[in-house]
Amino acid sequence: MRLRIPERQAHVPFGLLGGSPVAPVSRSLRTLSTGAVTAIIDLIDDGHGQTSVAAADHVKTHPGLDRACVVHDGHMGEVTSTAERMIAAPVSTVRAALADYEEVRPRILTSQFTDYRVESGGHGAGTRAHWKLAATKKRVRDCLVEVAEQGDGSLVERDANSSMVTTWTVEPVDAGGSRVRATTTWNGAGGIGGFFERTFAPKGLARIYEEVLANLDGVVHG
Numbered sequence: 433m434r435l436r437i438p439e440r441q442a443h444v445p446f447g448l449l450g451g452s453p454v455a456p457v458s459r460s461l462r463t464l465s466t467g468a469v470t471a472i473i474d475l476i477d478d479g480h481g482q483t484s485v486a487a488a489d490h491v492k493t494h495p496g497l498d499r500a501c502v503v504h505d506g507h508m509g510e511v512t513s514t515a516e517r518m519i520a521a522p523v524s525t526v527r528a529a530l531a532d533y534e535e536v537r538p539r540i541l542t543s544q545f546t547d548y549r550v551e552s553g554g555h556g557a558g559t560r561a562h563w564k565l566a567a568t569k570k571r572v573r574d575c576l577v578e579v580a581e582q583g584d585g586s587l588v589e590r591d592a593n594s595s596m597v598t599t600w601t602v603e604p605v606d607a608g609g610s611r612v613r614a615t616t617t618w619n620g621a622g623g624i625g626g627f628f629e630r631t632f633a634p635k636g637l638a639r640i641y642e643e644v645l646a647n648l649d650g651v652v653h654g
Contacts, residue, residue: 511620513634515641516613518605521652526602526610527585529652531556540647544640557581567637595619612648614641 519526529536534554541548544566553559559579566572576592587600596618603611616637620630 509620509622509630510617511630511634513616513637513641514613515638515645516611517642517645517649518609519612519645519649519652520607520609522608523585523602523604523610525652526612526648527587529648530587530600530602530612533559533561533579536648536651537561539651540644542640542643542647551576553579556587565640567633567640612645614645616641 532555533550538548541563546564546566548563549561551560551562557580559577561577561579563575563577564572565575573591573596574593575596577589577598578592580588580590582588582599585602589598589600591597596616598614598616601613601615603613605611620633
């Protein structure tokens with residue numbers, strides 16, 4: 433992906449963006465038009481990013497972004513988000529808690545998860561569960577997840593309604609503790625919408641799962 437910058441533009445100091453999550457996007461933002469930068473900042477939804485549909489709508493309607501054309505091959509790419517936490521508990525204890533979709537899972541999910549229910553199973557592989565995930569205020573995913581277990585003990589949650597897959601990995605660390613990692617992947621959009629999705633969505637989703645892992649830590653030690 434590369435940015436074509438219009439000939440007539442305002443050179444905006446990078447410091448104008450302050451501590452906004454938009455800052456890491458690209459050094460090319462230093463030469464975007466003032467209107468384009470404003471439109472990009474408007475895309476951020478409370479630090480969690482924005483949907484690709486909303487990003488595309490902004491590009492269509494905002495003159496600044498119309499002039500700063502984004503060139504993309506149009507193909508979808510895999511997006512990955514990862515959250516990690518060290519928990520002072522044995523691997524077996526942490527894995528057992530993660531695999532308990534009946535009692536533990538509803539206790540550790542954050543407010544972004546709603547309409548949670550177990551449709552079949554309830555413990556580890558073979559479980560089928562439903563929830564809605566509000567990744568942003570304007571985007572809610574309706575997830576119907578099927579759980580499988582890998583040879584290394586990782587739990588894999590595949591959403592039947594989308595390409596989203598979340599893998600929970602628990603590894604031993606020194607002093608009998610555990611490193612817990614939640615890795616979520618999905619097929620992102622193409623074009624300008626995909627650019628914003630790949631830039632902001634992983635960090636927003638990681639923040640959600642960091643809270644889930646913090647709650648898991650509390651339940652394990654509760």
